[in-house]
Amino acid sequence: MGIIFVVLAIATLAYTSVPSNSARSPDELISAASAHGGEPEAGFDPMYGWGTYHEPLIQSTLFKWDSNMSLVNDLATGYSVSEDSLVWTVTIRDDVKFTDGVALTAEDVAFSFNTAAVSAGYLDLTALERAEALNDTAVQFTLKNPRATFINTLGRLGIVPEHAYNDSYGQNPIGSGPYKFVQWDKGQQTIFERNEDYYGQKPYFKKFTILYLENDAAFAAAKKGDVDFAKITATSAREEVEGMKVVPVASYDSTYISLPLTPDTGNKTKDGYPIGNNITSDLAVRKALHVGIDRQSLIDDVLNGFGDKELTGVDHLPWVNPEAMVEDADPEEAVRILEEGGWTDTDGDGIVEKNGLKASLMLYYPSNNPDRQALALALADQVVKFGIELIPEGKSSNELITVKYANPSISGYGTNDLDPVYTSYLSSLAGGEYSNTGYYNNPKVDAYLIASQNSSTLEEAYNYVKLAAWDGSTGFSARGDAAKLYIIDPNYIFLVDDTLDIGTPKTQPHGGDPYGNIYDWKRIN
Secondary structure (H helix, E strand, O other): OHHHHHHHHHHHHHHHOOOOOOOOOOOEEEEEOOOOOOOOOOOOOHHHOOOOOOOOOOOOOOEEEOOOOOEEEOOEEEEEEOOOOOEEEEEEOOOOEOOOOOEOOHHHHHHHHHHHHOOOOOOOOOOEEEEEEEEOOEEEEEEOOOOOOHHHHOOOOOOOOHHHOOOOHHHOOOOOOOEEEEEEEOOOEEEEEEOOOOOOOOOOOOEEEEEOOOHHHHHHHHHHOOOOEEEEOOOHHHOOOOOEEEEEEOEOOEEEEEOOOOOOOOOEOOOOOEOOOOOOOOHHHHHHHHHHOOHHHHHHHHOOOOEEEOOOOOOOOOOOOHHHOOOOOOHHHHHHHHHHOOOEOOOOOOOOEEOOEEOEEEEEEEOOOHHHHHHHHHHHHHHHHHOOEEEEEEEOHHHHHHHOOOOOEEEEEOOOOOHHHHHHHOHHHOOOOOOOOOOOOOHHHHHHHHHHHOOOOHHHHHHHHHHHHOOOOOOOOOOOOOOEEEEEEEOEEEEEEOOEEOOOOOOEOOOOOOOOOHHHOEEOO
């Protein structure tokens, strides 16, 4: 009981100390929405993941994505690629300064990418041989092999100052972005101020505070009028809040069930976690799940209609292969597939068996995510109708790591580049903490994915990924190996004060990018 009291006390402190809506200045913004799990554990350091898939606020990037998901210049003024696709040259602005007054040059860009290449961040820079400044406004990137998707990588890294970068940078960062760092009260909030020397479109809000609140506390803060903007769950969105409006934003953040693809032979990961499952390693079970579940019903009943169906993991992205899709909401077809695969209910208990093994599975979900809990329960109700038993159980993030290699678990991931496809299905990445947790291994798919990575044009890269999903005879999709059970793309749901105009938000990646268009936000009324 004492532990619960402390957690609640911290959550309350984080927002009861801020000015109420009526007391704060119109150009002050207070938010209870964070990207990628909330407070950045490693601080505000792009070398360790800050801003990789969301607006870094403090730092500039070479390129950005606009609300139409088109790549546009930020620091960059242009780029060129050599005929062999191994050398990329990017020119940058000459009018940019860090907030300590020192000019940003190509040396800082090269330093940032070379440092990130050897750091523990999320950005995949394995293709980068080196980055080097040609002069103050041109930086050259030399790749080990062609990588058409490297243009996306160039837009993912916040640029840090070489002269002021050290081990404590993440705790007190200096950048050249639209906001400058002011204060970080760990466990509670971070305060930013507008960078008056910013070279681009300056944000409307001069002071910007992000509160680190869990779902219930964020919703409570919104109801009290203590925040202008909050990320909420689909369950909370059913309740009206006076003076605020619900704004759902589409995502390409695919919610899926990871499925162990190898039998349980007693193998364990290097950390000692069990690998394999004798039920989900059976293709008939995986295919039955894909066609049997009713995704639209899950969206309507669990997410209050806030979401889209997801069949391939990339349904709404340029490299989707329509031929890889299967029809869902067909429990009779699921029964047929199971029977053809040798799974029948011989004892009349409603659960199919094969060789004495019942199709009964644990289904783990993050215990701090009420939407995924509700999804797990609804899935259990659906699949039992065609003979499969799912037993939902919530786990902490640390506990999920120990069970996900041997049991189905609900997860989510998605960005507007090809990285998730590679990390999900390349056999060489099997057993990573976040990559190929099902131990998928298909040599033909490997060949397609490697060819995609080595492509010299985006069109060529996309075509290889489409073949990896389904080439007419094999692939990772439901048409082939049914390696992951994709379910939905949930909307990101925000509560927005009636006096706040947030423009046209960007389609949200995994973890969210709530401030991706912060430049367009303003106070109205």
